Structures are given as structure tokens and as C-alpha cells.
Amino acid sequence: MSETQHADGQNKIEMRESSSLSSAEALALLAILIPVILRTVVSIDPFPFWSANPLESWIGLTGLSPAAILACDCITVVGAGVLMWLLARRGVVMQAWQVALALPAMMVAAWWGVRQGGSVDHLGAGMPWVAGLASAIVASTAARVPQARRVIAAVVIGISAMLALKAGMQVFVEHPTLVRDFKANREAIFAANGWLPDSSMARAYERRVMQSEATGWFGLANPIATVGAAVCVFGLALMMPLRGEKGRLGVGMMIAGVGAVIVALAGAKGGIAAALVGCAVIGIALILGRPAMAARKKFAGFLMLAGGLGAVVMPLVLVLARGVAGERFGELSIWFRAMYIEAALRIFGQHPWIGVGPAGFKDAYLLAKNPLNPEEVSSPHSLLADLGAGLGVAGLIAGVLVVFFALMAMARVHDAATIESVQETTTQLDDEEGVDRRLIAAALVTPVLIGAYLERDIATVENLVVRVVGLAAAVLVAVQLASVSGRRIMLGAGAATLAMIAHAQIEMTPVLSGSSGWFWLMVGLGAATTATSAGACRLGKTWSVVGTLVCVFVGGGVAAAALPGVMRWNSALRDAALEVRPLADVKALLQQGARDPIAMQDGLRILSQATGKPVTADPKSIKPAIDAMLESATDRASRALMRARNEGDGHYGTARAYSQLLMFRAELAIERGDKTGAKALADQAIDVVKEEAATSNAARFGWIGTLWVERAKRGLDGKEALTEADRAFEASGKLDPWSLNPLLRQIEVAKNAGEDAKAAVLSKRGLELHNWTRLDPLKGxxxxxxxxxxxLAGVK
Known part of the structure; x- marks a missing residue:
């Protein structure tokens, strides 16, 4: 072998080493990818085992619990920190400004979660923001390594095939079944949620049920539409001819088709608009790629600046312009978003330094909202407004990072369009040999299998088909995409990022637990530079170390400080639900018993085992057995819920479920003639909710009022119960001043107390509030x- 051949071979080996991931780097990357994909293909269960009443029907765990989500976020953040450190060792360092802009928001969001012992709500809402920012930064760094770029692109785009199949199953199979079941059990569903059939909440729920739209595992149409738009744009970019390179029509059409199907099934107009933004970016890329543009650098720079800033600014300008137009147009959706942003600005003005917390927007919004807006939202539906209202100044700093990401994505689109061959130590090995398919398979197969296990209690043939066929399709798309040149991935990811950032100004994809990870990974990929030496200076190395330390400290610190408590809370909820599960099973079997003798025998057998006495099909034998079973099971369940409430640190849902169970036990005590015991249980039920006075909100005071009304109905108290109920509903109304619900409850209390004059005054106020609901009559x-x-008001 000649010296020249030996040198060429040695160069190829070194090139391959610089283009590949080490085993440690691959594991760190998997620690980021697997939790992100897991949250994409499994629904979120924010209140595990108790989202429905387990006394009536057993549902079990239906998705990722808050404890699982928190664990995923901590793994992602720590994995990002470790990968930052490993990449810095090979000279691929962070860009200092990215770390500096992200760190304040990450620290404030984590602080909201762990302060005062930990908050389930703030942890559940805020840690996905921390994990998202960390994964975006590390993706924009890791993508300088060709194999990492291809793996990230293959995984995040490939999983869209499963989302498309899930969307089709929802629209054509699940939704017709849902509507049929709802019509058959309409009254029972309303009763289980504590709604009157003609209440605004019941009517709004019915309207949502009747809407046929795909949501994937995200629960909302806009997030899956964002994913679909980004994937569609990515596929179109692969098909476009570039200077010195033909388009990849086959894989491009496949990916664009997957994205288009998702957008169509989601039915969200914002998804279509986002796809059009991406198409416009591709059009700019074609213009920039013309040879004549090489001499028109100022114009090219203007197009780049317009594309990057326009993705952030133009949606906000259009939304705010729609807000100024007011009622002159019939369209309401964008107008409502203008109102959300307006309220977010007020909230930021009142809480500028650390915001109201990642989960605090909903309560603050009720006080800051425009009274014409009938909706109650937990987010302003705009990424920059979400960050500012939730995290204050630190959130605004993170908003600057988002703007820079948009500009970087546009720069990457320019690079891909104008460079004939991306000369990189990063994009050699554009053949398939440089791609580790095992890494791609592990990142896709592992979360899908975990998801199937988590959803085993609600497993159906349809779900099995989605997971098996969808996984095969995802792997196929991912492997095909992994063979695409780094230049085309750069173009597709850049255009998709700009489409997503534009849509993020009017919806919630970046802040939802399920979709945020996917969003931020794609943003990081789209904003990635192409040179491994970028930022390889002392400052870059220093900030890489800082980023590593902060990620490991935040991820590991939150896991150590808060995760054990959330897991204990989760476990106590499960224990409480398991205590009452036999009741739901018995009720279901006895209902079937009228037409199925075997079901009747199974129900009687469970009752006999629970009571220790033989139970026959005679109603006189069944009722005492059920009552005895209820008394024993609810007593044990209430003790478990007390543990959950203590671990939940003010979690309203837990306190409400606990107090509801105590009131149920009070009813049983009344039935057996123990009025003293019933009153003690009812007192405890109210104390449970009252003790979280520091976290009181409109819903909590409304529930306290409901408990006092129930006490009055059952004769546990005299008129003083109605007085306390009136105070509670009045407090609820002060925290939600534009809602009719607390006022209607207060009017009902005044009528029952014989206070006609007060009922008249309140009724006049109710009629005034009704006039503000003209934009949505269902809320009136x-x-x-x-x-x-x-x-009552004496109006004729």
C-alpha cells in the first residue's frame, strides 16, 4: 500500500470517527429521545385513577401519570447535561448565548416546582419547559455531528407515521363510537361530573364531544396539527431541487403525505396556516439558491431577516390586528387569542419578576380577562406570552432565545440553498453506512412498548393495530430519512422549525406536557449550525460546563427533592382507587345480571367474600351487603386519600376527591342513623379543602360552597350552612368575576334561605353578566x- 492510499484510508477513519457518536454519547442521546417519544405516543393522565369516580366505574391508569412525566423530564434534562459534557470533550461546544438566555427560565420554572416542598401542578407544567429548553439547546449542538443529526431527524419525523395512523383511527373509528356511547349515557355522564344537563359546562362538553377532530395522544387538535404541518413542510423540502443536488422525490412524498394526512384529520386551520408558512420559507430558499442571488447579498440578507423575524412577529401582528377589529368580523378564534395575549400582558405587569408560575395562568386569567371572552384557559395560547406570564422576566429572556432560534433556522435554510456541497467535518458519510439503525430502532421501539404497557388497562384491538402497524411505518420512514443528505435535513428542519414557531404564537404545542418535547427537539435541529468548530473557544467551553452543571443540578435536584413526594402521591391515589375498585366491579356485574346470570353470580360472590356472609339475588340481601362493603371500602380509601392529600401539597383535585369521599361516608352514616358521625365527617370534608387557603382559587371556594349546600340538604346544619355556602360562592365569584356559575349558586342559596331581597340584587347582576356572553350563548x-x-329581579 502506498503512503497516499494509507493516508486516504486514515483520513476516512478519522472522518468517520468525527461523524459518529460514541457509545456514551449514543446513550445520552437516547436518554433525551426516548422520554420525548414516550410523551408523544402516550396520553397524559394528570389525575391518575381519579379523573373519573372509581366508585362508579374502574378506569385504571390511562397514560403517563405526573410522576412518570416528572421522571421523563428529569431524565431528559440530565441526559442533555451529560451529552453537553461529552460533546464538549470532542470540541463540539455550546454557543454561550443559547445557554445564557435559557438558564434563567429553567431555574425559575424549576423553583416554582420545588418551592414549599413541591407542587404537583407547577412541576407538571413547568418541568416540560425546562426539559424542552435543555433538549433544544443540546439538539442544536449535537446536530453538528452527522450521525446525531440524522438520528434526531429520523426519530422525530418517523414517529409522525404512528401519529397519522392514530389520527385516522380517532376520526373514523373512535369518534363515532364515542358519540354513540355519549348519546346512550348522556345523563349519567353529566351526573358523574356533577353537571346539570342544561349547565354551561355540560353544554360545552357536549359540543366538544360532537366535534370530529384528531388529537393523537395530545388531547388537543392544534398540537397534532403543528406536528403534521412541520412534517409536511419537511417532506416538501426534501423534494425541492437544490443547487447541485436533485430532489428526493420518493422519501419526500412519503413524509409530506404523512404530514398532510395529519393536518387534514386534525381539522385545525392553524395547522394549514403553519404549513403555508413553511411553504413560503421553501420558496425563499429557492430564491436564495439562484446563482444570480450571489451578487445580491443585501437582498438575500433582507429575505433571511424577514423570514426569521416574520415567523415570530407576523402571527402576533395578525392576532393583535384581529383584536383591534373587535366585533366587526364574525371570526372568533383569533379574536379570543388576542384577548388571551392582552390578559397575559396584564398578568406580566402585575407579576413581572417571577410570573405566576407555569400552572398559575388559569387563576390569574380569570381576574385579568376581557369580560367578552367566555372561555377559561390555562394558557394564553402564545409561546412568548406563556413564558412572560408564567416566568416573568426570565420568561422574556427565554423568548429572546426563541427569536434567535427562528433567525438561526432561517440561516440554515439559506446555507442549504446556497452551498452546493456542505463542506463539513459534520456531513461527510451521507451514505447509509454512517447511520446506526439500532440507535433509531431503540429510540422508537422502546417508548412504544412502554406506552403499550402503560395503556394495558384500556387496551383495544384498535390500539394494538395503531401501535404495531404505526411502529412499523415509523421505523420505515425513519430508516428512509436517515439516508438523506445532511444538507436536505438542514433545509427541511429549518423550514419546519419556522412553520412551528409561527404556529406557536397562537397555540399551545411548546408548553403542553405531551407535545413540548417533540416541538423543542425539532426547533433545536432546525437551528443547528453546521460546523463542529462553531463556538469552540474558551467561552464556549466554559458555557458548556455551565450548561452541563445546571442541567444535572436542575434535573437531578428536582428528581431528588420532588420526585419521591410525587411518586408517594401517585401511589396513594392508586391505593385509594384499588380499595373501592371491587364496588365498581360489583355494580357493573349486578347491572349485567338482569340479562346475564353468570355476571349476577360473579357479583354475588364478590359481595359474599367482602362481607363474610352469603349474599343472594334478593334485593333485601344485596343492599345491606353493598352498604357494608361501601362502609368498609370507603373508610380504607379515605385514609389513602388523606395520604395523597398530604403529599399533594395543595393539589386541588386530591383535596376535592378526599372531601367528596368523606361526604359520601357522611351520607352512609345518615342512612344508618348516626347523625353525629355524619356531621364529624362533613366537618372534616370542609376542613380538607379549607386548609389549603394559601392556594385557594375560584374552583376551590366553589367546591366549599357546594359542600355546605350538601350539608344543608341532609339536615346536618341549620341556616348557618346556607350562610357559609353564600360566603364561599361569593369568594368564588370574586376570583372569577365574569362567570355566571358562582353567582347562580349564590342566588339558589339566597332563595333557599328566604332572602328574597338579596336574590333580587344578585339576579340583576346575573342578567348583566349574561349580556357579556353574547359571543358564546352556551356560556350564558x-x-x-x-x-x-x-x-326574581322584578324585570318585566
Missing amino acids: LTPPQKAELER
Whole structure:
């Protein structure tokens, strides 16, 4: 072998080493990818085992619990920190400004979660923000390594095939079944949620049920539409001819088709708009790629600046312009978003330094909202407004990072369009030999299998088909994409990032637990530079170390400080639900018993085992057995819920479920003639909710009022119960001043207390509030309610 051949061979080996990931780097990358994909293909269960009443029906765990989500976020953040450190060792260092802009928001969001012992709500909402920012930064760094870039692109784009199949199953199979079941059990569903059939909440729920739209595992149409738009744009970019390179029509059409199917099934207009933004970016890329543009650098620079800033600014300008137009147009969705942003600005003005917390927007919004807006939202539906209202100044600093990401993505689009061959120590090995398919398979197969296990309690043939066929399709798309040149991945990811950032100004994809990881990984990929030496200076190395330390400290610190408590809370909820599960099973079997003798025998057998006495099919034998089973099971369940409430640190859902179970036990005590015991249980039920006074909100005071009304109905208290109920509903109304619900409850209390004058005053206020609901009549008074308030107010 000649010296020249030996040198060429040695260069190829060195080139391959610089283009590949080490085993440690691959494991760190998997620690980021697997949790992200897991949250994409499994639904989120924010209140595990108790989202429905387990006394009536057993559902079990239906997805990722808050403890699982928190664990995923901590793994992602620590994995990002470790990967930062490993990449810095090979000279691929962080860009200092990225770390500096992200760190304040990460620290404030983590602080909201762990302060005062930990908050389930703030942890559940805030840690996905921390994990998202960390994964975006590390993706923009790791993508300088060709194999990492291909693996990230293959995984995040490949999983869209499963989302497309899930969307089709939802629209064509699940939704017709849902509507049929709802119509058959409409009254029971409303009763289980504590809604009157003609209440605004019941009518709004019915309207949502009747809407046929794909949501994937995200629960909302806009996030899956964002994914679909980004994937569609990515595929179109692969098909476009570039200077010195033909388009990849086959794989491009396949990916663009997957994205288009998702957008169509989601039915979200914002998804279509986002796809059009991406198409416009591709059009700019074609213009920039013309040879004549080489001499028109100022114009090219203007196009780049317009594309990057326009993705952030133009959606906000259009939304705010729609807000100024007011009622002159019939379209409401964008107008409502303008109102959300307006309220977010007020909230930021009142809480500028650390915001109201990642989960605090909903309560703050009720006080800051425009009264014409009938909706109650937990997010302003705009990424920059979300960051500012939730995290204050630190959030605004992170918003600057988002703007820079948009500009970087546009720069990458320019690079891909104008460079004939991306000369990189990063994009050699554009053949498939440089791609580790095992890494791609592990990142896709592992979370899908975990998801199937988590959803085993609600497993169906349809779900099995989605997971098996969808996984095969995802792997196929991923492997095909992994063979695409780094230049085309750069173009596709850049255009998709700009489309997503534009859509993120009017919806919630970046801040939802399920979709945020996917969003931020794609943003990091789209903003990635192409040279491994970028930022390889002392400052870059220093900030890489800082980023590593902060990620490991935040991820590991939150895991150590908060995760054990959240896991204990989760475990106590499960224990409480398991205690009452036999009741739900018995009720279901006895209902089937009228037409299925075997089911009747199974139900009687469970009752006999629970009570230690033989139970026959005679109703006189069944009822005492059920009552005895109820008394024993609810007593044990209430003790478990007390543990959950103590671990939940003010979690409203837990306190409500605990107090509801105590009131149920009070009813059982009344039935057996123990009024003293019933009153003690009812007192405890109210104390459970009252003790979280520091975290009181409109819903909590409303529930306290409901408990006092129930006490009055059951004769546990005299008029003082109605007085306390009135105070609670009044407090609820002060925290939600534009809602009719607390006012209607207060009017009902005044009528029952014989306070006609007060009922008249409140009724006049109710009629005034009704006038503000003209944009959504379902939120206003029903004709019978309006007539009753007019009668009480003396209006003719």
C-alpha cells in the first residue's frame, strides 16, 4: 500500500470517527429521545385513577401519570447535561448565548416546582419547559455531528407515521363510537361530573364531544396539527431541487403525505396556516439558491431577516390586528387569542419578576380577562406570552432565545440553498453506512412498548393495530430519512422549525406536557449550525460546563427533592382507587345480571367474600351487603386519600376527591342513623379543602360552597350552612368575576334561605353578566334560567 492510499484510508477513519457518536454519547442521546417519544405516543393522565369516580366505574391508569412525566423530564434534562459534557470533550461546544438566555427560565420554572416542598401542578407544567429548553439547546449542538443529526431527524419525523395512523383511527373509528356511547349515557355522564344537563359546562362538553377532530395522544387538535404541518413542510423540502443536488422525490412524498394526512384529520386551520408558512420559507430558499442571488447579498440578507423575524412577529401582528377589529368580523378564534395575549400582558405587569408560575395562568386569567371572552384557559395560547406570564422576566429572556432560534433556522435554510456541497467535518458519510439503525430502532421501539404497557388497562384491538402497524411505518420512514443528505435535513428542519414557531404564537404545542418535547427537539435541529468548530473557544467551553452543571443540578435536584413526594402521591391515589375498585366491579356485574346470570353470580360472590356472609339475588340481601362493603371500602380509601392529600401539597383535585369521599361516608352514616358521625365527617370534608387557603382559587371556594349546600340538604346544619355556602360562592365569584356559575349558586342559596331581597340584587347582576356572553350563548343563561332571574329581579 502506498503512503497516499494509507493516508486516504486514515483520513476516512478519522472522518468517520468525527461523524459518529460514541457509545456514551449514543446513550445520552437516547436518554433525551426516548422520554420525548414516550410523551408523544402516550396520553397524559394528570389525575391518575381519579379523573373519573372509581366508585362508579374502574378506569385504571390511562397514560403517563405526573410522576412518570416528572421522571421523563428529569431524565431528559440530565441526559442533555451529560451529552453537553461529552460533546464538549470532542470540541463540539455550546454557543454561550443559547445557554445564557435559557438558564434563567429553567431555574425559575424549576423553583416554582420545588418551592414549599413541591407542587404537583407547577412541576407538571413547568418541568416540560425546562426539559424542552435543555433538549433544544443540546439538539442544536449535537446536530453538528452527522450521525446525531440524522438520528434526531429520523426519530422525530418517523414517529409522525404512528401519529397519522392514530389520527385516522380517532376520526373514523373512535369518534363515532364515542358519540354513540355519549348519546346512550348522556345523563349519567353529566351526573358523574356533577353537571346539570342544561349547565354551561355540560353544554360545552357536549359540543366538544360532537366535534370530529384528531388529537393523537395530545388531547388537543392544534398540537397534532403543528406536528403534521412541520412534517409536511419537511417532506416538501426534501423534494425541492437544490443547487447541485436533485430532489428526493420518493422519501419526500412519503413524509409530506404523512404530514398532510395529519393536518387534514386534525381539522385545525392553524395547522394549514403553519404549513403555508413553511411553504413560503421553501420558496425563499429557492430564491436564495439562484446563482444570480450571489451578487445580491443585501437582498438575500433582507429575505433571511424577514423570514426569521416574520415567523415570530407576523402571527402576533395578525392576532393583535384581529383584536383591534373587535366585533366587526364574525371570526372568533383569533379574536379570543388576542384577548388571551392582552390578559397575559396584564398578568406580566402585575407579576413581572417571577410570573405566576407555569400552572398559575388559569387563576390569574380569570381576574385579568376581557369580560367578552367566555372561555377559561390555562394558557394564553402564545409561546412568548406563556413564558412572560408564567416566568416573568426570565420568561422574556427565554423568548429572546426563541427569536434567535427562528433567525438561526432561517440561516440554515439559506446555507442549504446556497452551498452546493456542505463542506463539513459534520456531513461527510451521507451514505447509509454512517447511520446506526439500532440507535433509531431503540429510540422508537422502546417508548412504544412502554406506552403499550402503560395503556394495558384500556387496551383495544384498535390500539394494538395503531401501535404495531404505526411502529412499523415509523421505523420505515425513519430508516428512509436517515439516508438523506445532511444538507436536505438542514433545509427541511429549518423550514419546519419556522412553520412551528409561527404556529406557536397562537397555540399551545411548546408548553403542553405531551407535545413540548417533540416541538423543542425539532426547533433545536432546525437551528443547528453546521460546523463542529462553531463556538469552540474558551467561552464556549466554559458555557458548556455551565450548561452541563445546571442541567444535572436542575434535573437531578428536582428528581431528588420532588420526585419521591410525587411518586408517594401517585401511589396513594392508586391505593385509594384499588380499595373501592371491587364496588365498581360489583355494580357493573349486578347491572349485567338482569340479562346475564353468570355476571349476577360473579357479583354475588364478590359481595359474599367482602362481607363474610352469603349474599343472594334478593334485593333485601344485596343492599345491606353493598352498604357494608361501601362502609368498609370507603373508610380504607379515605385514609389513602388523606395520604395523597398530604403529599399533594395543595393539589386541588386530591383535596376535592378526599372531601367528596368523606361526604359520601357522611351520607352512609345518615342512612344508618348516626347523625353525629355524619356531621364529624362533613366537618372534616370542609376542613380538607379549607386548609389549603394559601392556594385557594375560584374552583376551590366553589367546591366549599357546594359542600355546605350538601350539608344543608341532609339536615346536618341549620341556616348557618346556607350562610357559609353564600360566603364561599361569593369568594368564588370574586376570583372569577365574569362567570355566571358562582353567582347562580349564590342566588339558589339566597332563595333557599328566604332572602328574597338579596336574590333580587344578585339576579340583576346575573342578567348583566349574561349580556357579556353574547359571543358564546352556551356560556350564558338558558331561557328558563333567564326567565327565573328576571322574575326574581322584578324585570318585566
